[in-house]
Amino acid sequence: MASAFNLLTAGGAKFDKNRFQRDFELFGGKKDRKGKGKASTKPTNLHNATTLPHSLDFFGDHPAAPSKPVQVEVESDSDSDASSSSSSSSVHIAPPTQKITLTGSDPLPKSLDTSLSSLTSLDSASTPSRGGETLLKALKTANINSLWGVQCAVGGCLLEGRDTICVAPTGSGKTLSYILPTLVKLGDPSRSLKETEEGKGVRALVLVPTHDLAIQIHGVVNAVTRGRSWRSLVLTKATEKAVCDSSPGPSRSKQNADGQPEEDVEDDEQSEDDEESTGSVDEFAQPKSGNPSGLGIDILIATPERLHHLVETSRISLASTRHIILDESDRLLSPDFLPQVEPILKGCTHQDVQKSFFSATMPSGVEEIAKKWIKDEGVRVVVGVKDSAVTTVDQSLLYTGSESGKLLALRNLISTGSLPYPSLIFVQSIERADELYKNLILEGIKVDVVHGGRGKSKRDEAIKNFRLGHVWMLVVTEVLARGMDFRGVKVVINYDFPQTVQSYIHRIGRTGRAGRPGKAITYFNVEDGPYLRTIANVLRSSGCPVPDYMLDMRKPTKDQKRNLAKAPIKRKAVGGGGRDVAREDGRKRKQMVEASKKRKVKLDE
Protein backbone atom coordinates (compact mmCIF):
# COMPACT_ATOMS: atom_id res chain seq x y z
CA MET A 1 0.00 0.00 0.00
CA ALA A 2 2.62 2.46 1.05
CA SER A 3 4.80 1.51 -1.84
CA ALA A 4 1.98 2.18 -4.20
CA PHE A 5 1.51 5.55 -2.73
CA ASN A 6 5.14 6.42 -3.09
CA LEU A 7 5.27 5.17 -6.61
CA LEU A 8 2.32 7.24 -7.55
CA THR A 9 3.38 10.41 -5.89
CA ALA A 10 6.78 10.06 -7.39
CA GLY A 11 5.11 10.14 -10.71
CA GLY A 12 2.42 12.64 -11.21
CA ALA A 13 3.82 15.91 -10.11
CA LYS A 14 5.85 17.23 -12.97
CA PHE A 15 4.70 19.92 -15.25
CA ASP A 16 5.34 20.88 -18.79
CA LYS A 17 3.86 24.21 -19.44
CA ASN A 18 4.80 24.16 -23.07
CA ARG A 19 3.13 20.91 -23.50
CA PHE A 20 -0.09 22.05 -21.90
CA GLN A 21 -0.18 25.07 -23.99
CA ARG A 22 0.25 23.21 -27.17
CA ASP A 23 -2.33 20.72 -26.10
CA PHE A 24 -4.78 23.46 -25.68
CA GLU A 25 -3.92 24.74 -29.10
CA LEU A 26 -4.18 21.32 -30.46
CA PHE A 27 -7.76 21.00 -29.45
CA GLY A 28 -8.51 24.59 -30.07
CA GLY A 29 -7.36 24.00 -33.60
CA LYS A 30 -9.96 21.42 -34.12
CA LYS A 31 -12.69 23.50 -32.63
CA ASP A 32 -11.88 26.54 -34.58
CA ARG A 33 -11.75 24.84 -37.86
CA LYS A 34 -15.25 23.69 -37.28
CA GLY A 35 -16.49 26.82 -35.61
CA LYS A 36 -19.00 28.63 -37.68
CA GLY A 37 -18.72 32.29 -36.99
CA LYS A 38 -15.27 32.11 -35.55
CA ALA A 39 -12.54 33.95 -37.26
CA SER A 40 -10.86 31.19 -39.16
CA THR A 41 -7.38 31.81 -38.01
CA LYS A 42 -4.64 29.38 -38.63
CA PRO A 43 -5.00 26.50 -36.24
CA THR A 44 -1.72 27.36 -34.66
CA ASN A 45 -3.01 30.73 -33.64
CA LEU A 46 -5.87 29.24 -31.88
CA HIS A 47 -4.72 30.17 -28.51
CA ASN A 48 -5.10 33.74 -29.51
CA ALA A 49 -8.23 33.25 -31.49
CA THR A 50 -10.09 31.78 -28.60
CA THR A 51 -8.68 33.49 -25.61
CA LEU A 52 -9.53 31.66 -22.48
CA PRO A 53 -11.91 33.28 -20.08
CA HIS A 54 -10.30 33.82 -16.75
CA SER A 55 -12.11 30.90 -15.27
CA LEU A 56 -10.54 28.61 -17.81
CA ASP A 57 -7.07 29.97 -17.61
CA PHE A 58 -5.48 27.35 -15.53
CA PHE A 59 -2.10 28.89 -15.27
CA GLY A 60 -3.48 32.28 -14.56
CA ASP A 61 -5.47 31.68 -11.46
CA HIS A 62 -4.63 28.40 -9.98
CA PRO A 63 -2.52 28.71 -6.86
CA ALA A 64 -0.53 25.70 -7.94
CA ALA A 65 0.14 27.18 -11.32
CA PRO A 66 3.75 26.55 -12.15
CA SER A 67 4.94 30.11 -12.43
CA LYS A 68 8.00 28.32 -11.33
CA PRO A 69 8.49 24.67 -11.95
CA VAL A 70 7.27 22.21 -9.44
CA GLN A 71 10.31 20.71 -7.87
CA VAL A 72 10.46 17.02 -8.33
CA GLU A 73 13.38 14.79 -8.82
CA VAL A 74 14.50 14.87 -12.39
CA GLU A 75 15.11 11.53 -13.88
CA SER A 76 14.34 12.14 -17.46
CA ASP A 77 16.38 14.13 -19.89
CA SER A 78 13.48 15.60 -21.71
CA ASP A 79 14.94 19.05 -21.53
CA SER A 80 15.36 19.38 -25.21
CA ASP A 81 12.29 21.48 -25.61
CA ALA A 82 13.27 24.05 -23.05
CA SER A 83 14.02 26.49 -25.79
CA SER A 84 10.63 26.15 -27.32
CA SER A 85 9.11 28.95 -29.26
CA SER A 86 6.43 29.36 -26.67
CA SER A 87 6.70 32.93 -25.57
CA SER A 88 5.69 32.83 -21.95
CA SER A 89 7.96 29.99 -21.02
CA SER A 90 11.55 30.28 -20.18
CA VAL A 91 11.09 27.68 -17.52
CA HIS A 92 11.38 24.13 -18.40
CA ILE A 93 8.87 21.86 -16.81
CA ALA A 94 9.06 18.16 -17.32
CA PRO A 95 6.08 16.03 -18.23
CA PRO A 96 4.74 13.54 -15.73
CA THR A 97 7.20 10.76 -15.17
CA GLN A 98 6.21 7.37 -13.95
CA LYS A 99 7.67 3.99 -13.78
CA ILE A 100 7.11 2.10 -16.99
CA THR A 101 7.09 -1.65 -17.09
CA LEU A 102 7.47 -3.66 -20.27
CA THR A 103 6.79 -7.34 -20.40
CA GLY A 104 6.94 -9.69 -23.34
CA SER A 105 9.19 -11.94 -25.29
CA ASP A 106 12.82 -10.96 -25.68
CA PRO A 107 14.19 -8.81 -26.96
CA LEU A 108 11.88 -6.14 -25.65
CA PRO A 109 11.61 -3.08 -27.83
CA LYS A 110 13.89 -0.27 -26.97
CA SER A 111 12.13 2.79 -25.70
CA LEU A 112 12.42 5.90 -27.82
CA ASP A 113 14.12 8.87 -26.30
CA THR A 114 12.07 11.96 -25.69
CA SER A 115 13.14 13.81 -28.78
CA LEU A 116 10.68 13.86 -31.64
CA SER A 117 13.32 12.80 -34.09
CA SER A 118 13.52 9.44 -32.36
CA LEU A 119 10.19 8.72 -33.96
CA THR A 120 11.57 8.89 -37.44
CA SER A 121 15.28 8.26 -37.10
CA LEU A 122 14.82 4.63 -36.19
CA ASP A 123 16.01 2.31 -38.86
CA SER A 124 12.87 0.30 -38.59
CA ALA A 125 11.02 -1.46 -41.32
CA SER A 126 9.28 1.71 -42.26
CA THR A 127 10.49 3.98 -44.97
CA PRO A 128 11.79 7.11 -43.32
CA SER A 129 11.94 9.16 -46.50
CA ARG A 130 10.33 12.54 -46.69
CA GLY A 131 7.36 11.31 -44.67
CA GLY A 132 9.34 11.56 -41.48
CA GLU A 133 10.60 15.01 -42.17
CA THR A 134 7.19 16.43 -42.84
CA LEU A 135 5.77 14.74 -39.78
CA LEU A 136 8.36 16.42 -37.60
CA LYS A 137 7.55 19.71 -39.16
CA ALA A 138 3.86 19.20 -38.53
CA LEU A 139 4.52 18.31 -34.91
CA LYS A 140 6.48 21.47 -34.39
CA THR A 141 3.66 23.43 -35.91
CA ALA A 142 1.32 21.74 -33.47
CA ASN A 143 3.73 22.80 -30.74
CA ILE A 144 4.59 19.27 -29.82
CA ASN A 145 8.23 19.37 -28.89
CA SER A 146 8.97 16.22 -27.00
CA LEU A 147 7.61 12.79 -26.25
CA TRP A 148 6.13 11.75 -22.95
CA GLY A 149 6.86 8.53 -21.16
CA VAL A 150 4.08 6.45 -22.58
CA GLN A 151 4.81 7.79 -26.02
CA CYS A 152 8.46 6.76 -25.80
CA ALA A 153 7.63 3.27 -24.62
CA VAL A 154 4.70 2.58 -26.92
CA GLY A 155 6.49 4.27 -29.79
CA GLY A 156 9.34 1.80 -29.45
CA CYS A 157 6.91 -1.12 -29.53
CA LEU A 158 4.78 0.01 -32.42
CA LEU A 159 7.67 1.12 -34.59
CA GLU A 160 9.19 -2.31 -34.20
CA GLY A 161 5.95 -3.77 -35.37
CA ARG A 162 5.06 -5.44 -32.11
CA ASP A 163 1.49 -5.89 -31.03
CA THR A 164 0.95 -3.96 -27.85
CA ILE A 165 -1.25 -3.80 -24.79
CA CYS A 166 -0.81 -0.52 -23.00
CA VAL A 167 -2.22 0.45 -19.64
CA ALA A 168 -1.42 4.04 -18.80
CA PRO A 169 -3.16 6.57 -16.56
CA THR A 170 -5.74 9.05 -17.72
CA GLY A 171 -4.22 12.13 -19.26
CA SER A 172 -0.78 10.61 -19.76
CA GLY A 173 -0.74 10.97 -23.53
CA LYS A 174 -2.01 7.68 -24.87
CA THR A 175 -3.65 9.06 -27.99
CA LEU A 176 -0.47 10.49 -29.41
CA SER A 177 1.39 7.38 -28.30
CA TYR A 178 -0.36 5.39 -30.99
CA ILE A 179 -1.14 8.09 -33.54
CA LEU A 180 2.43 9.22 -34.07
CA PRO A 181 4.05 5.80 -34.60
CA THR A 182 1.17 4.79 -36.82
CA LEU A 183 1.75 7.80 -39.03
CA VAL A 184 5.44 6.97 -39.19
CA LYS A 185 4.72 3.38 -40.12
CA LEU A 186 2.25 4.40 -42.77
CA GLY A 187 5.02 6.50 -44.23
CA ASP A 188 3.28 8.41 -46.94
CA PRO A 189 -0.35 9.43 -47.30
CA SER A 190 -2.43 7.22 -49.53
CA ARG A 191 -2.61 10.06 -51.98
CA SER A 192 1.07 9.66 -52.68
CA LEU A 193 0.75 5.91 -52.86
CA LYS A 194 -2.20 5.64 -55.11
CA GLU A 195 -0.66 3.14 -57.44
CA THR A 196 0.52 0.81 -54.75
CA GLU A 197 -1.30 -1.88 -52.90
CA GLU A 198 -0.38 -0.28 -49.62
CA GLY A 199 -2.25 2.90 -50.22
CA LYS A 200 -5.63 1.30 -50.57
CA GLY A 201 -8.52 0.63 -48.25
CA VAL A 202 -8.51 1.50 -44.59
CA ARG A 203 -4.82 1.63 -43.79
CA ALA A 204 -5.14 2.21 -40.08
CA LEU A 205 -8.21 1.78 -37.93
CA VAL A 206 -8.85 3.34 -34.55
CA LEU A 207 -11.80 1.86 -32.71
CA VAL A 208 -13.39 3.76 -29.82
CA PRO A 209 -16.54 3.28 -27.72
CA THR A 210 -18.16 6.67 -28.29
CA HIS A 211 -18.80 9.11 -31.07
CA ASP A 212 -17.47 12.00 -29.03
CA LEU A 213 -14.14 10.35 -28.47
CA ALA A 214 -13.89 9.56 -32.17
CA ILE A 215 -14.37 13.22 -32.98
CA GLN A 216 -11.72 14.21 -30.47
CA ILE A 217 -9.16 11.78 -31.83
CA HIS A 218 -9.89 12.97 -35.33
CA GLY A 219 -9.00 16.43 -34.10
CA VAL A 220 -5.69 15.18 -32.78
CA VAL A 221 -4.91 13.48 -36.06
CA ASN A 222 -5.75 16.62 -37.95
CA ALA A 223 -3.53 18.65 -35.71
CA VAL A 224 -0.47 16.48 -36.28
CA THR A 225 -1.01 16.05 -40.01
CA ARG A 226 -1.60 19.69 -40.72
CA GLY A 227 -0.57 20.74 -44.15
CA ARG A 228 -0.21 17.25 -45.45
CA SER A 229 -2.53 15.23 -47.56
CA TRP A 230 -3.33 12.58 -44.99
CA ARG A 231 -6.85 11.33 -45.24
CA SER A 232 -8.47 10.75 -41.89
CA LEU A 233 -12.17 10.24 -41.32
CA VAL A 234 -14.60 9.54 -38.54
CA LEU A 235 -17.02 6.86 -39.60
CA THR A 236 -20.47 8.41 -39.41
CA LYS A 237 -23.56 8.26 -41.47
CA ALA A 238 -22.26 11.19 -43.43
CA THR A 239 -18.89 9.64 -44.25
CA GLU A 240 -20.10 6.09 -44.67
CA LYS A 241 -20.16 6.19 -48.43
CA ALA A 242 -16.75 7.66 -48.78
CA VAL A 243 -15.40 5.03 -46.43
CA CYS A 244 -16.97 2.18 -48.35
CA ASP A 245 -15.62 3.60 -51.58
CA SER A 246 -12.13 3.54 -50.25
CA SER A 247 -12.34 -0.15 -49.68
CA PRO A 248 -10.59 -2.29 -52.23
CA GLY A 249 -12.87 -4.11 -54.57
CA PRO A 250 -14.93 -7.06 -53.46
CA SER A 251 -12.53 -9.34 -55.22
CA ARG A 252 -10.32 -8.87 -52.23
CA SER A 253 -12.94 -9.78 -49.72
CA LYS A 254 -13.50 -12.99 -51.62
CA GLN A 255 -10.16 -14.14 -50.40
CA ASN A 256 -11.30 -13.72 -46.86
CA ALA A 257 -12.26 -16.59 -44.70
CA ASP A 258 -15.82 -15.60 -44.07
CA GLY A 259 -16.47 -13.85 -47.33
CA GLN A 260 -19.66 -14.41 -49.21
CA PRO A 261 -18.39 -14.31 -52.77
CA GLU A 262 -21.62 -14.42 -54.71
CA GLU A 263 -23.29 -11.67 -52.84
CA ASP A 264 -20.29 -9.48 -53.15
CA VAL A 265 -20.89 -9.04 -56.80
CA GLU A 266 -24.42 -7.97 -56.24
CA ASP A 267 -23.38 -5.66 -53.49
CA ASP A 268 -21.01 -4.17 -55.89
CA GLU A 269 -23.69 -3.36 -58.38
CA GLN A 270 -25.72 -1.89 -55.62
CA SER A 271 -22.91 0.29 -54.49
CA GLU A 272 -22.47 1.56 -57.95
CA ASP A 273 -26.02 2.78 -58.03
CA ASP A 274 -25.57 4.48 -54.74
CA GLU A 275 -22.46 6.03 -56.07
CA GLU A 276 -24.06 7.74 -58.94
CA SER A 277 -26.89 9.05 -56.88
CA THR A 278 -24.44 10.94 -54.78
CA GLY A 279 -22.54 12.18 -57.74
CA SER A 280 -19.32 10.42 -56.88
CA VAL A 281 -16.89 9.06 -59.34
CA ASP A 282 -17.37 5.70 -60.89
CA GLU A 283 -15.23 3.91 -58.40
CA PHE A 284 -16.66 0.54 -59.17
CA ALA A 285 -16.52 0.69 -62.89
CA GLN A 286 -14.09 -2.19 -62.78
CA PRO A 287 -15.46 -4.50 -60.16
CA LYS A 288 -12.58 -6.92 -60.15
CA SER A 289 -9.79 -4.46 -59.66
CA GLY A 290 -11.87 -2.37 -57.31
CA ASN A 291 -11.51 1.23 -56.35
CA PRO A 292 -9.59 2.37 -59.40
CA SER A 293 -9.17 5.83 -57.98
CA GLY A 294 -6.82 4.20 -55.51
CA LEU A 295 -7.75 6.61 -52.81
CA GLY A 296 -7.55 4.85 -49.49
CA ILE A 297 -8.19 6.15 -46.00
CA ASP A 298 -5.07 6.61 -43.96
CA ILE A 299 -6.71 6.63 -40.57
CA LEU A 300 -10.30 5.69 -39.98
CA ILE A 301 -11.76 6.38 -36.56
CA ALA A 302 -14.87 4.39 -35.87
CA THR A 303 -17.30 3.28 -33.23
CA PRO A 304 -18.04 -0.44 -33.29
CA GLU A 305 -21.62 -0.67 -34.36
CA ARG A 306 -21.55 1.07 -37.69
CA LEU A 307 -18.28 -0.43 -38.73
CA HIS A 308 -19.44 -3.86 -37.69
CA HIS A 309 -22.48 -3.41 -39.84
CA LEU A 310 -20.41 -2.44 -42.84
CA VAL A 311 -18.08 -5.36 -42.34
CA GLU A 312 -20.88 -7.86 -41.92
CA THR A 313 -22.61 -6.68 -45.06
CA SER A 314 -19.32 -6.75 -46.97
CA ARG A 315 -19.64 -3.13 -47.86
CA ILE A 316 -16.17 -2.59 -46.54
CA SER A 317 -13.14 -4.78 -46.34
CA LEU A 318 -10.47 -4.55 -43.71
CA ALA A 319 -8.31 -7.09 -45.47
CA SER A 320 -5.65 -4.53 -46.29
CA THR A 321 -5.66 -2.81 -42.90
CA ARG A 322 -2.18 -2.78 -41.37
CA HIS A 323 -2.95 -1.18 -38.03
CA ILE A 324 -5.88 -1.66 -35.75
CA ILE A 325 -5.99 0.21 -32.46
CA LEU A 326 -8.56 -0.33 -29.76
CA ASP A 327 -8.70 2.73 -27.56
CA GLU A 328 -10.53 2.24 -24.27
CA SER A 329 -9.99 -1.38 -25.08
CA ASP A 330 -11.31 -2.81 -21.83
CA ARG A 331 -14.60 -1.17 -22.64
CA LEU A 332 -14.51 -2.37 -26.23
CA LEU A 333 -13.78 -5.91 -25.14
CA SER A 334 -16.54 -5.90 -22.53
CA PRO A 335 -19.65 -7.96 -23.18
CA ASP A 336 -21.43 -4.85 -24.42
CA PHE A 337 -19.17 -4.35 -27.36
CA LEU A 338 -17.43 -7.64 -27.90
CA PRO A 339 -20.03 -9.09 -30.28
CA GLN A 340 -19.38 -6.19 -32.61
CA VAL A 341 -15.69 -5.80 -32.03
CA GLU A 342 -14.74 -9.41 -32.56
CA PRO A 343 -15.94 -9.58 -36.16
CA ILE A 344 -14.07 -6.37 -36.85
CA LEU A 345 -10.87 -7.82 -35.45
CA LYS A 346 -11.49 -10.96 -37.46
CA GLY A 347 -11.97 -8.84 -40.53
CA CYS A 348 -8.43 -7.53 -40.30
CA THR A 349 -6.96 -10.43 -42.18
CA HIS A 350 -3.75 -8.94 -43.46
CA GLN A 351 -0.85 -11.04 -42.33
CA ASP A 352 1.10 -8.01 -41.18
CA VAL A 353 -1.73 -6.31 -39.33
CA GLN A 354 -0.57 -4.76 -36.12
CA LYS A 355 -2.99 -4.83 -33.22
CA SER A 356 -2.77 -2.64 -30.17
CA PHE A 357 -4.93 -2.13 -27.13
CA PHE A 358 -5.03 0.92 -24.88
CA SER A 359 -6.76 1.94 -21.68
CA ALA A 360 -6.25 3.46 -18.28
CA THR A 361 -7.93 0.43 -16.76
CA MET A 362 -7.54 -3.19 -17.70
CA PRO A 363 -9.32 -5.79 -15.61
CA SER A 364 -7.35 -8.98 -15.94
CA GLY A 365 -10.27 -10.89 -17.39
CA VAL A 366 -10.50 -8.42 -20.23
CA GLU A 367 -6.78 -8.42 -20.77
CA GLU A 368 -6.96 -12.14 -21.37
CA ILE A 369 -9.38 -11.49 -24.18
CA ALA A 370 -7.03 -8.92 -25.66
CA LYS A 371 -4.14 -11.35 -25.48
CA LYS A 372 -6.01 -13.81 -27.61
CA TRP A 373 -5.78 -11.35 -30.47
CA ILE A 374 -2.14 -10.72 -30.04
CA LYS A 375 0.80 -12.48 -31.53
CA ASP A 376 3.35 -14.19 -29.33
CA GLU A 377 5.68 -11.29 -29.82
CA GLY A 378 3.23 -8.99 -28.09
CA VAL A 379 4.42 -6.46 -25.56
CA ARG A 380 2.65 -5.25 -22.47
CA VAL A 381 3.35 -1.69 -21.41
CA VAL A 382 2.22 -0.53 -18.00
CA VAL A 383 2.74 3.05 -16.96
CA GLY A 384 2.60 3.66 -13.24
CA VAL A 385 0.36 1.34 -11.29
CA LYS A 386 -2.29 -0.47 -13.22
CA ASP A 387 -5.88 0.48 -12.52
CA SER A 388 -5.06 3.35 -10.25
CA ALA A 389 -6.38 6.87 -10.13
CA VAL A 390 -4.12 9.76 -11.01
CA THR A 391 -2.55 11.31 -7.96
CA THR A 392 -2.91 14.78 -9.35
CA VAL A 393 -6.58 14.67 -8.54
CA ASP A 394 -7.65 15.65 -5.07
CA GLN A 395 -10.39 13.18 -4.40
CA SER A 396 -13.05 13.41 -1.75
CA LEU A 397 -16.25 11.68 -0.77
CA LEU A 398 -19.24 13.63 0.42
CA TYR A 399 -22.19 12.21 2.26
CA THR A 400 -25.31 13.94 1.07
CA GLY A 401 -27.81 12.04 3.13
CA SER A 402 -30.58 11.85 0.62
CA GLU A 403 -31.43 12.43 -2.97
CA SER A 404 -32.48 15.99 -2.27
CA GLY A 405 -29.29 16.44 -0.31
CA LYS A 406 -27.32 16.06 -3.51
CA LEU A 407 -28.96 18.97 -5.18
CA LEU A 408 -28.68 20.96 -2.01
CA ALA A 409 -24.98 20.27 -1.80
CA LEU A 410 -24.41 21.22 -5.41
CA ARG A 411 -26.48 24.36 -5.13
CA ASN A 412 -24.53 25.29 -2.07
CA LEU A 413 -21.23 24.90 -3.90
CA ILE A 414 -22.52 27.07 -6.69
CA SER A 415 -24.10 29.81 -4.66
CA THR A 416 -21.10 30.22 -2.42
CA GLY A 417 -18.89 30.48 -5.45
CA SER A 418 -16.77 27.62 -4.25
CA LEU A 419 -17.22 25.57 -7.38
CA PRO A 420 -14.44 26.38 -9.81
CA TYR A 421 -15.21 26.21 -13.50
CA PRO A 422 -15.12 24.52 -15.85
CA SER A 423 -16.61 21.53 -14.12
CA LEU A 424 -18.05 18.23 -15.18
CA ILE A 425 -21.00 16.59 -13.41
CA PHE A 426 -21.62 12.88 -13.85
CA VAL A 427 -25.02 11.34 -13.35
CA GLN A 428 -26.29 7.84 -13.89
CA SER A 429 -29.03 8.20 -16.45
CA ILE A 430 -30.23 10.31 -19.31
CA GLU A 431 -33.35 11.30 -17.41
CA ARG A 432 -31.39 12.46 -14.42
CA ALA A 433 -29.00 14.34 -16.66
CA ASP A 434 -31.81 16.27 -18.27
CA GLU A 435 -33.44 16.94 -14.96
CA LEU A 436 -30.32 18.15 -13.24
CA TYR A 437 -29.60 20.27 -16.27
CA LYS A 438 -32.96 21.98 -15.95
CA ASN A 439 -32.37 22.59 -12.27
CA LEU A 440 -28.98 24.11 -12.91
CA ILE A 441 -30.29 26.47 -15.54
CA LEU A 442 -32.38 27.98 -12.78
CA GLU A 443 -29.18 28.68 -10.92
CA GLY A 444 -28.17 30.97 -13.71
CA ILE A 445 -25.04 29.11 -14.71
CA LYS A 446 -23.87 28.55 -18.21
CA VAL A 447 -24.57 24.88 -18.27
CA ASP A 448 -25.23 22.28 -20.92
CA VAL A 449 -25.93 18.59 -20.99
CA VAL A 450 -24.43 15.71 -22.97
CA HIS A 451 -25.78 12.19 -23.14
CA GLY A 452 -26.40 9.52 -25.69
CA GLY A 453 -30.00 10.55 -26.07
CA ARG A 454 -29.03 13.85 -27.63
CA GLY A 455 -28.33 14.21 -31.30
CA LYS A 456 -24.74 13.96 -32.43
CA SER A 457 -24.60 17.54 -33.59
CA LYS A 458 -25.99 18.79 -30.29
CA ARG A 459 -23.35 16.78 -28.50
CA ASP A 460 -20.61 18.10 -30.72
CA GLU A 461 -21.84 21.60 -30.16
CA ALA A 462 -22.07 21.31 -26.38
CA ILE A 463 -18.58 19.86 -26.17
CA LYS A 464 -17.20 22.52 -28.42
CA ASN A 465 -18.75 25.25 -26.31
CA PHE A 466 -17.44 23.64 -23.17
CA ARG A 467 -13.93 23.66 -24.62
CA LEU A 468 -14.29 27.23 -25.69
CA GLY A 469 -15.39 28.26 -22.23
CA HIS A 470 -18.83 29.33 -23.33
CA VAL A 471 -20.23 26.57 -21.18
CA TRP A 472 -18.91 26.38 -17.65
CA MET A 473 -20.56 23.27 -16.45
CA LEU A 474 -21.44 20.15 -18.32
CA VAL A 475 -23.89 17.61 -16.98
CA VAL A 476 -23.06 14.27 -18.53
CA THR A 477 -23.73 10.58 -18.39
CA GLU A 478 -21.19 7.82 -18.64
CA VAL A 479 -20.77 8.64 -22.32
CA LEU A 480 -18.12 11.22 -21.53
CA ALA A 481 -16.42 9.25 -18.79
CA ARG A 482 -13.67 7.89 -20.98
CA GLY A 483 -10.98 9.43 -23.07
CA MET A 484 -12.35 12.92 -23.35
CA ASP A 485 -9.66 15.52 -22.95
CA PHE A 486 -10.98 18.72 -21.49
CA ARG A 487 -7.69 20.13 -20.51
CA GLY A 488 -9.03 22.91 -18.36
CA VAL A 489 -11.47 20.99 -16.20
CA LYS A 490 -10.99 21.89 -12.55
CA VAL A 491 -13.59 19.76 -10.86
CA VAL A 492 -15.36 16.51 -11.54
CA ILE A 493 -18.44 15.90 -9.47
CA ASN A 494 -19.83 12.42 -9.27
CA TYR A 495 -23.37 13.50 -8.56
CA ASP A 496 -24.34 9.88 -8.81
CA PHE A 497 -22.04 7.23 -7.48
CA PRO A 498 -20.07 5.45 -10.19
CA GLN A 499 -20.97 1.84 -10.66
CA THR A 500 -17.55 0.36 -11.04
CA VAL A 501 -14.04 1.19 -10.02
CA GLN A 502 -13.18 1.55 -13.68
CA SER A 503 -15.92 4.09 -14.13
CA TYR A 504 -14.66 6.03 -11.12
CA ILE A 505 -11.08 6.10 -12.36
CA HIS A 506 -12.05 7.22 -15.83
CA ARG A 507 -14.53 9.83 -14.63
CA ILE A 508 -12.18 11.58 -12.25
CA GLY A 509 -9.51 11.26 -14.92
CA ARG A 510 -11.31 13.99 -16.88
CA THR A 511 -9.46 16.36 -14.58
CA GLY A 512 -5.92 16.34 -13.29
CA ARG A 513 -4.63 15.57 -16.74
CA ALA A 514 -1.04 15.82 -17.87
CA GLY A 515 0.22 16.39 -14.36
CA ARG A 516 -2.08 19.28 -13.68
CA PRO A 517 -4.03 19.39 -10.44
CA GLY A 518 -7.71 18.65 -10.35
CA LYS A 519 -10.46 17.97 -7.88
CA ALA A 520 -13.04 15.24 -7.70
CA ILE A 521 -16.00 15.17 -5.36
CA THR A 522 -18.12 12.05 -5.14
CA TYR A 523 -21.54 12.28 -3.55
CA PHE A 524 -22.88 9.27 -1.78
CA ASN A 525 -25.95 8.22 0.09
CA VAL A 526 -26.93 5.37 2.31
CA GLU A 527 -27.78 3.21 -0.65
CA ASP A 528 -24.28 3.65 -2.03
CA GLY A 529 -22.85 2.23 1.17
CA PRO A 530 -22.07 -1.22 -0.15
CA TYR A 531 -20.01 0.21 -2.96
CA LEU A 532 -18.35 2.87 -0.92
CA ARG A 533 -15.59 0.70 0.38
CA THR A 534 -14.27 -0.17 -3.01
CA ILE A 535 -14.05 3.41 -4.11
CA ALA A 536 -12.61 4.43 -0.77
CA ASN A 537 -9.80 2.00 -1.41
CA VAL A 538 -9.02 3.76 -4.64
CA LEU A 539 -8.83 7.06 -2.84
CA ARG A 540 -6.51 5.68 -0.27
CA SER A 541 -4.24 3.99 -2.78
CA SER A 542 -3.78 7.28 -4.55
CA GLY A 543 -2.99 9.10 -1.36
CA CYS A 544 -6.27 10.79 -0.56
CA PRO A 545 -7.47 10.74 3.01
CA VAL A 546 -10.37 8.44 3.77
CA PRO A 547 -12.14 8.01 7.09
CA ASP A 548 -11.35 4.61 8.52
CA TYR A 549 -14.96 3.62 8.92
CA MET A 550 -15.37 3.59 5.16
CA LEU A 551 -12.68 1.02 4.75
CA ASP A 552 -14.15 -1.01 7.57
CA MET A 553 -17.56 -1.06 6.05
CA ARG A 554 -18.92 -4.45 5.47
CA LYS A 555 -18.62 -5.92 2.09
CA PRO A 556 -21.59 -5.56 -0.15
CA THR A 557 -24.23 -8.04 0.79
CA LYS A 558 -27.81 -8.27 -0.29
CA ASP A 559 -28.62 -4.65 0.02
CA GLN A 560 -31.53 -3.40 -1.84
CA LYS A 561 -30.64 -1.99 -5.15
CA ARG A 562 -31.92 1.45 -5.62
CA ASN A 563 -33.30 2.12 -9.00
CA LEU A 564 -31.29 5.25 -9.18
CA ALA A 565 -31.85 5.78 -12.82
CA LYS A 566 -35.51 6.41 -12.34
CA ALA A 567 -35.29 8.43 -9.21
CA PRO A 568 -36.11 12.02 -10.01
CA ILE A 569 -33.39 14.47 -9.23
CA LYS A 570 -35.49 16.57 -6.95
CA ARG A 571 -37.41 13.98 -5.15
CA LYS A 572 -36.39 12.68 -1.84
CA ALA A 573 -35.04 9.21 -1.84
CA VAL A 574 -37.82 6.75 -1.42
CA GLY A 575 -37.27 4.19 1.26
CA GLY A 576 -38.27 0.58 1.02
CA GLY A 577 -37.18 0.00 -2.52
CA GLY A 578 -36.88 -3.43 -3.98
CA ARG A 579 -35.67 -5.90 -1.48
CA ASP A 580 -34.83 -8.57 -3.91
CA VAL A 581 -31.33 -9.78 -4.17
CA ALA A 582 -30.10 -8.86 -7.57
CA ARG A 583 -27.79 -11.62 -8.61
CA GLU A 584 -26.23 -9.48 -11.29
CA ASP A 585 -25.25 -6.90 -8.74
CA GLY A 586 -23.67 -9.46 -6.53
CA ARG A 587 -21.59 -10.65 -9.39
CA LYS A 588 -20.45 -7.18 -10.28
CA ARG A 589 -19.60 -6.31 -6.74
CA LYS A 590 -17.51 -9.41 -6.55
CA GLN A 591 -15.70 -8.31 -9.67
CA MET A 592 -15.05 -4.94 -8.15
CA VAL A 593 -13.68 -6.47 -5.00
CA GLU A 594 -11.60 -8.89 -6.98
CA ALA A 595 -10.25 -6.14 -9.14
CA SER A 596 -9.23 -4.09 -6.18
CA LYS A 597 -7.56 -7.07 -4.58
CA LYS A 598 -5.64 -7.77 -7.71
CA ARG A 599 -4.59 -4.20 -7.95
CA LYS A 600 -3.12 -4.44 -4.52
CA VAL A 601 -1.38 -7.67 -5.28
CA LYS A 602 0.20 -6.32 -8.39
CA LEU A 603 1.53 -3.16 -6.87
CA ASP A 604 5.09 -4.18 -7.51
CA GLU A 605 4.64 -4.48 -11.22
Add this chain to the structure above:
DNA sequence: AAAAAAC
Protein backbone atom coordinates in the same frame (compact mmCIF):
# COMPACT_ATOMS: atom_id res chain seq x y z
C1' DA B 1 -29.83 -1.57 -14.15
C1' DA B 2 -28.04 2.14 -17.25
C1' DA B 3 -25.32 3.69 -20.84
C1' DA B 4 -23.37 3.25 -25.38
C1' DA B 5 -23.46 1.82 -30.28
C1' DA B 6 -26.79 1.32 -36.76
C1' DC B 7 -30.59 1.36 -39.57
